[in-house]
Amino acid sequence: MRKFIEKMRKKGLVVDVKEPCSPDDMKAAQMAAATDKILFFHNIGGARAVMNLTADRHALSLALGIDEKNLVKKLADATFDGKIVNDGKLAMKKPDLSRIPVMHFFPKDAGNYFTAGVVFSKWDGVENASIHRMLVLDDTRVAARLVEGRHTYVMHKKALVCGERLPVAMVIGAHPAVTFASCTRVPTGKELAYAAELLGGTIHVKECSNGVLVPADAEIVLEGYIGPDVTDEGPFVDITGTYDPVRRQPVIEFTGMYTKPDFIYHSILPGGDEHKVLMGCPYEPKIYRAVAGVTEVKNVVLTKGGCGYLHAVIQIKKSTQGDGKNAIMAAFAAHTSLKHVVVVDEDIDPTDPYDVEYAIATRVSGDRDIMVITGVRGSSLDPCQKEDGTNVKIGVDATMVLGHEDEFRRATW
Template sequence: MREFIEKMRAAGRLTEVSSPCSTEYEAPKRAAATDDLVLFEDLDGMRGVMNLVATRSALALALDIREESLVSMLAGCRFDGEVAVDGKVTTGHPDLSRIPIMKHYPLDAGRYLTSAIVFSRYGGVQNGSIHRMQMLDKTHLAARLVEGRHTYNLHKAALADGENLPVAITIGTHPAVTFASCTRVPEGKELAYAAELRGGMLPVRECSNGVLVPDAEIVLEGYIGAETAEEGPFVDITGTYDPIRIQPVITITGMQMKRDPIYHGILPGGAEHKMLMGAPYEPKIYTAVSGVTGVKNVVLTSGGCGYLHAVVQIKKRTQGDAKNAIMAAFAAHTSLKHVVVVDEDIDPTSLTEVEYAIATRVRGDEDLMVITGVRGSSLDPCRLADGTNVKVGVDATMVMGREDEFVRARWD
């Protein structure tokens, strides 16, 4: 992570805060005011960073991929990097109060870890994923484990065998590792994907409970047992509050920190949260759409919470391609709510361009696909009680054979 921070400094995209800054509201407010990487020299006595990859250009820089090629390059990944065990993790007495864990908004239930990756291992399979974790006391966290996801399933399997689930939690990893942990990959391939993104090889260390972890500023070792606690309310991707739930408790048994560690916090509902939620789905949508038509780019928009709205840029081959692209996008990312398909001459990263395409190329009676009674995102506050919602696809492409009527005046 430190290497990347210096790359952002060299690129002139780092804001340094040298004066003391509180972990309660003040640091989150500073992060919300900019998309620059913010480096705090005194975050309640420790160094900290926010907005590590809050923009598409920052993510491209972190992965050493040209921004315009980001989605297509990621779509070609094979999750086959080499993971090499290089030593052990030695932990000491845990004390979460030594870490500048933030309280982000006034109605939050408490202080939350937001960037921490939970690595869990059971039955010879290891998973890595980010979970929001509410600090309960110096050695306990309440973790939101989404039902049906890999950590949830491993925990369920461990409990069924009468065992606890071993975990190791990392805070402050290279963005490639964080990105890999946010991506739906083949089972157990998060570290291999991170290795691929880092050039082909990733050194890891083994914790005393057998869990492997990459380089990190802070490592917490522990387990998830049968104990539960109330978790929430907490702000999620839409900027609205997720409800209180009964969730599993993580017991921390060991802790290791680098000398002068840098804590990484992600602002809930902020730019980095949206980037890490949405960008991993763009290659998946790209691949799905490539099966039905020529695809050029996919963008999950910031205004759509980085998760609910997609703009898909295609090269039409037949008149029905845009609608096929809409269906493919919805199938690839089931939380999508609205999809707009545009032509090659429309920049999908520009909302002005996308709105122009809707204004000049859409007929409401022909170019809208409305799908009712389908399951969408559980984070969408307008979902019905049974979890269903309405999805809308917009074909904002030119009618084939009439392209001359849509030629735009240009000087280039």
């Protein structure tokens, strides 16, 4: 992570915040919301911290070493076969969360939350990695939001059925490739291998005393267990910028802690640009592969205006008139949380909202090009979700009519 920060600093993409800040006054959150650049806090609660590490596609492409124009296609070709090198045991000390500048973001949040902690968990020989928001309860415990049906949730339930606790380790301050891999739907247990692939082929890890493997260069590692205890978690702002409700969630009890002597804490602004990038970009390769099965796909973008999660713009090269609608259906199947999909031609930049709106304005006939699908599963994060868990999805085919391209194509010099 440090090497990446310095790389971005040389490009003028780091803002140094040298005046002292408090993790409790929400000023850091307000500053992060006002810029896409990396914010490097030199003194927040007596420690160093970073926000907006990968708050736009350009930063993500620099972190992964992939040209921005080819980002989605390259990620769609992943093989998840990186090499994991075990460098031995990681020495731990007594945990003390008060040493870490865990931030309070919005007035109605339940408290101070870890938002960039990658939780590595291990059960029955399989290790998973994913990000979970965690409410600090005291110096050794947090309440973790484990989304129902996701891998950590399933592993935890299996451990409880066996009368055991799930061993975990939370990593804060890893290379962005590790964070990105943990946010991506990969084959079971392949997050570390995927991170290794993104890093050039190899990742070095250390083993915690509970058997969980973590990246060797992490700034902070907290090891512990998720047992049967639950407590209230929330309210908390999620990806849509609205408050998520209070739920009964599992408690993680930390039993060990490692930090670099001069550690840099990483925090993600809830509902901010980095949150949107990490929510949306990992789904783009999955959608790309699905659409490639029905037509020639050029690019996929989950837009910031769509919370990085609910809206997709798909760029295709049509060969038949129905390709646009086929692309829409493939996208909805690949990412069930999608709410609205717009399909555009090769001459439209899917990353440019102006260009996309132009395509909708000049190439869409409502009775012919708009699909409305009712009574389908949507995202639990969408405030419009109905009481029965269903929602309405809309697909917009904003492509030119085949054989009539000259009537739609823009004049150029």
